[in-house]
Amino acid sequence: MDFIYFALGKHSLLIDINDISCVTCSSYEEYLEHKTVPDGFIIEGSSDDVALEVLKKLRGASDTFLCPVFLCEHTGKLFDMLSDGKVSSLEEATVQSASLFQQQMRLHHDIDDYTENALLRVLAYLFLRPKTVVLPFQQWNHPHLYSYPLLEVLAGDEQGGATLVATLKNRKFITATELVDRVRHCPACNYAHFNFIDVCPECNSIEIEKKPFLHCFICGNVAPQEQFMHNNTLTCPQCMGQLRHIGVDYDRPLENYICKDCDCLFQEPDVVAHCQHCGKRNRPDELMPWPVYAYQSTDRVTYAVRTGEVDDVYSLFDELQNINPVHFNYTVDWLLKMCQRYTDELFSLVGIRVKNLSELYKKIGRYRLIELVDGYISRIRETVRVTDLMTRTVTDVIWILLSKTDSSGCDIIVSRLMSLQSLTIQDEGVQLECEVVTFSAPDNMIAGETGEQLLVRLEGEIA
Amino acid sequence: MILEILAHAYHTLILLLLSMFQHGLELFILKFVPFFIFLEMPVYLLVLIGILKYYSKELTPALENPAFLPTVSCIITCYSEGEDVQITIRSLCEQLYMGRIEIIAVIDGAHQNRNTYSAAQEMKAYFRDKPRRILRILPKWQRGGRVSTLNAGLQCATGEIVINVDGDTSFDNDMVYRATRQFINPNVVGVAGNLRVRNKNASMVTHLQAIEYLISIHATRTGLSEFNLVNNISGAFGIFRKAFIQKLGGWDSGTAEDLDMTLRIKNYFARHPDLRICFEPRAIGHTDVPTTFYDFFNQRLRWDGDLFYIYIRKHYLSFNPRLLGWKNMLMQLLVGMLFQIILPFVILFYSCYIFAVYPTGLVLAVWALVYLLYLAITIIFFFVSILLLSERPWQDLRLAPYLFIMPFFTFSMRIWAAIACMKELFMQSHLDSTMAPWWVLKKGKF
The missing domain is CATH 3.40.50.2300 (Response regulator)
Structure with missing residues (x-):
């Protein structure tokens, strides 16, 4: 050795x-x-x-x-x-x-594979040390207050811990084991450095002062305590009565703060979280809570590293929370039958195929491609409705079933999906290029066609 | 028959009063009130001179040191006061005193007294943004009596000055400031606080007690304090230099721990003639008093029995000029022993005797004369208190109509004191007090 x-x-x-x-x-x-x-x-x-x-x-x-x-x-x-x-x-x-x-x-990768693929490095490391717990590390000067040093060092990306964790978690390579902390991020810049300030609820000024107020029972005068203080006794400035016993001669009314700018009296100041990075003032409930977990690798790491499935970029699309293709086929079939029987029933289908994945893979590498696809996926998710069903076939076509949507509604969705492509433009001038096919029932229906036949026919159009 | 007796009594009274002028005042006085002249009168005069001395000093007040701000620990002895304890805690928290005040609520038998315990807990929120005010809650799960409560509080106290207060007593907002001024004098080891009746409007008996507190605490102690003769530092409101009472070993077991503590401090007076126990009339606490005659007499049965227990059983050796010093010993003999223990018996037996021997009309006439005498004394003290001492004169003046009942009230208290002493003498009633459980009291040495 x-x-x-x-x-x-x-x-x-x-x-x-x-x-x-x-x-x-x-x-x-x-x-x-x-x-x-x-x-x-x-x-x-x-x-x-x-x-x-x-x-x-x-x-x-x-x-x-x-x-x-x-x-x-x-x-x-x-x-x-x-x-x-x-x-x-x-x-x-x-x-x-x-x-x-x-x-x-048991690893068969050569050094070039590792040099080129940061994700593979992480996975190989986790594969060799299956008991490794990927721990967050608290750093006061880190934008998110926590980093994942192991992942960042392995991937050679000093600030990318959070993204790497998200990617690994989305692809189920790691699973959360213990919640270590919960930090809050600025909705504008995602930093976690705040100064919490008490402000006036009326004018938002920070020039507020806590002032105890007294209520004289003799004459009903309410004024700041300092106006009552004379030689270690309390004397009402209005009626000159001496206030000796709390609850008998005087009491504290509720107003406790005074704003020096607008003179407003209030009991509870508002609290704002002033982001120390971008300067935005947020209400505390606007901050984005971000749980910080410790992670453990899953069996998928072994599978991915041994089989080389790390490169299966299409599997990323599982992120769309697809339903089983068999179930999807059945639903399309059922809806077609519904449309034949009831005239008011309608739905649309959208099929998407990314045609330049292998080209992108060569140009920008796997690691960035993963990031790109992750972003694209989350945008598709935002575009469609919760009630829309999705699936991915073995031939790598994404199907989206838009319930209660006619062809014009479907066109709107498609135009949105197409505009999403432009958001994926990279520095190298490349972007995700998709081919789309649409179908709307009952308009485009062919009599006697089953759901399965329909999907095969449409898939042929974007092959 | 009754009318006959009353008519007889009236004529006799007139004759008696006229004899004052016919045979000379001296003879009259010597015949009827020698006891009063030789024993009570000097005390009253002493007190009045003391009050005048205090008043003249107050006319030209000496400069106080506002920078003297020692940490003050207030030990609240809580038992079953319930939510009333919140008033006490709040009034202590609201003190205008600029120094640090530590409030220690000791709850005796917190297990049974959950209400009091949770009421005290609720006050924690009130202290959240009060600088220099600390609330500590000390639950004593097993009941152990007042003494154990006070000593537990003393253990936790961090202040230089310790104030012991009852859970049903609240305070004026300058109490701590006024009380601590006395401790600027390093020889002052204890200060008796001034007590007023908080619930004086509740019933007739509370009005009468308000007058009693005004005369016997506010006026009398102010006068006595000028000669370093304060007779007692009340258990409901006493202020001490912590180091000194820690040297004494804290409060001692048994009932009437307040009088016991006062006497134990005074036992150093002969050896250290500079030591002082003061009364501060402007350090004012407001306490609840019994609202029915039944409760009142029950309370006095305990108090007067405890006096007998302390003077006769526990502290008879303290009546020694080498401990108390001559001045305090004489005063303690006169006021403590004679007035409070022997006089009640004299009054009881004398009353029975004249009833048995003399015609009823004559007896009533003599009593009416005695009534007029004591009424005059009460009125003098009442107005001296209001004019020279009271910080709430108009409020106190409203008690004036009750002055005419006061001599009866005082008389009945004296008779009752004799009964209380007899109960203590024959039944050792101090072993059966509400102030501590019997299993604690029976282990006491006296």
């Missing part, structure tokens, strides 16, 4: 052991000069910052991200997330690496 031992400062490990070759490096740059990829790494010495930097570089590089990396003394949340734990000797490191090597034998 070959190990690289990063002795960054003082070092304590006995590295002269039979059968294990161990090279000592004092920096990451020195390691790069060796131009070999060892079976594992051990980091020791120096400050936490330097050690963490090396650890991040190892996990971020396509050739070493899967390697076991052990620590000798450094501890902390980030070290726990990114390393394979602590060892006290070289033997211990070899023993602990053994199971990882066995698993690694």
Whole structure:
């Protein structure tokens, strides 16, 4: 076995052991000069910052991200997330690496696959370490207050933790295990940094002051307490009566705050959340709650990594919360029969096929394609109604069944769906290109045609 | 028959009054009221001189130190007051005092007294945005009596000054400020607070008690305080220097722990002649008093029995000039022992005796004379209080019509005190008090 031992400062490990070759490096740059990829790494010495930097570089590089990396003394949340734990000797490191090597034998990807596909790197890492819990890391200066350092380092995308989590979760590669926190994001800029301020409910001024008010029972005068105070006694400025006992001579009416700008009296100030990033003032209930979970990988990771299904871009369309195609066919068939029997029954069908997926895949890579498709999907979801049914056939056509919609209504939907395409334009000048076919019953109905026959006929038009 | 007796009594009274002028005032006085002249009169005069002394001092008030703001811990002894405890807590929270006030509501037997406990809990919200005011609620699940309640509160108290108050007593908003002014003098270890009757409009007996409180607490203690002779720091409202009472070991078991504490402090007076117990007439608490004669006499049965218990059973060794000092010992003998324990018996037996020996008409005439004498004394003290001391003179003036009943009221209290002493003497009634459970009281040493 070959190990690289990063002795960054003082070092304590006995590295002269039979059968294990161990090279000592004092920096990451020195390691790069060796131009070999060892079976594992051990980091020791120096400050936490330097050690963490090396650890991040190892996990971020396509050739070493899967390697076991052990620590000798450094501890902390980030070290726990990114390393394979602590060892006290070289033997211990070899023993602990053994199971990882066995698993690694089952991976058939080459370094180019990894370099090009960030998602694959993440999945391969999770595949080798199935017990890994992807933990959020609290960072006061992070826009969302929480980051997912492991995913970000593996994917080489420092700010993309949240997006990566969303993608992995949508595709069911990870599942939430524990709710760690709930933060709130600004609806305008998505940052989570707020200053909560009390303001006047009338004019929204922040120039408000808490002023205790007194109500004199003798003459009914209501005024700020300061006007009553004279030499450690309370004397009503209006009737000059001395107020000695709360509840007997005087009381506190409800008004407690006074606005210095509009002089309005109020009991409870409004609270606004002032976004420290974009400056927008939000009401607290306008903020978007964002749950922060810890995640665990699912069986799908194994399946995806072993079969290479990571590249199955079409499977992304499952995000449309499709119904079973058999059920979909049955519903179309039933609706056709309804239209034949009852004249007031109507519905429309839209079929979509993305024709340039493979071209996009080549131009922008899988990782960005996934993001692009994710965005497109969420927009389709916003365009159609809850009552509209969707399915995806094995031939990768998306069907949308628009109930109670005639051909003119269907055209509106289609034009909206087509306009969505323009939102997917990338810097390279490419975009998702879709072909669409529509059908409206009873207008376009052919007598005697069943649902299945109809779908096959329409699919032929966009093949 | 009755009319005959009354007519006889009237004629005798006229004769008696006329004899004043025919045979000279001295003879009249020596014949009828020597006891009054030699024992009661000096005390009344002393009190009046004290009041005048206080009043003259107040005319040119010395500069107070407004920066003296020690932390004050108020221990509220709660039992079954229910929601009334909220008034107490609120009035303490609303003090104008600029220093820190820690309010410790100790609920004795919180298990049975859930209402009081939850009423106190509800007040926590009231303190949320009150700076320098802290509410601590201390539930004592097992009932242990007043003394254990006070000592538990003392344990938790962080203030330099401790105020013990009852759960049915509320306070004027300058109470803490006024009370703490006394402690600027480092020799002051205890301050008796002034108590007024909160429910005085409830019934006749509450009106009478209001007059009694005004004369015997407000006026008398103001006068006595000028000579460092304050007879008692009431359990419903006492203010102490915490370090001092902690040295004394806190409150001692048994009933009448307030009088016990006062006497134990006074036991240092001979050795440390500078120590002082003051009365602050402007530190005012308002307390609920019994509203029916039945409840009133029951309360006094306890109080007067407890006096006997404290003076005769527990503190007879305190009547020693080497402990109390001559001045306080004489006063304690005169006012405590003689007036409050011996005099009731004298009055009881004397009344029975003259009824048995002299014609009823003569007895009634003598009594009418005594009534007029005590009425005069009451009226003098009442108006002196109102004119020189009261901060609510108009309110107090409304009590004036009840002054004419006061001598009867005082007389019946004296007779009742004799009965209370006898009950304590023969039945040890202090072992059966509502102030603590019997299983606690029976373990007391006295």
